[in-house]
Amino acid sequence: MALSYKARRRWSLVILLVGLPLYIVVAISIVALLDRPPVLVELGIYIILGILWALPFKSVFRGIGQADPDAAKPDEENRPDA
Numbered sequence: 547m548a549l550s551y552k553a554r555r556r557w558s559l560v561i562l563l564v565g566l567p568l569y570i571v572v573a574i575s576i577v578a579l580l581d582r583p584p585v586l587v588e589l590g591i592y593i594i595l596g597i598l599w600a601l602p603f604k605s606v607f608r609g610i611g612q613a614d615p616d617a618a619k620p621d622e623e624n625r626p627d628a
Contacts (some may be wrong), residue, residue: 549606550616551609551614551615551616552614554606554607554608554609554610555610557606558603558606558607558610561603561606566599569595569599573591573592573595573596573599576591576595577591577592
């Protein structure tokens with residue numbers, strides 16, 4: 547079942563405000579368990595983890611920055627019926 551535009555907007559907000567900070571803490575904990583690898587390796591780990599967190603949520607974030615496709619267009623609201 548596909549999520550509506552409003553539901554995707556709400557879920558994207560929850561993911562960004564709650565899920566992303568938790569994921570950052572997990573990523574930092576993973577790197578800390580490796581006993582501070584060299585800087586370039588650490589940077590590579592953060593880049594990979596930074597990309598991996600967004601892949602499962604790609605469908606939720608797609609089109610969120612656009613106008614609501616389900617909303618009536620302004621010219622349709624003010625048109626008299628013919």
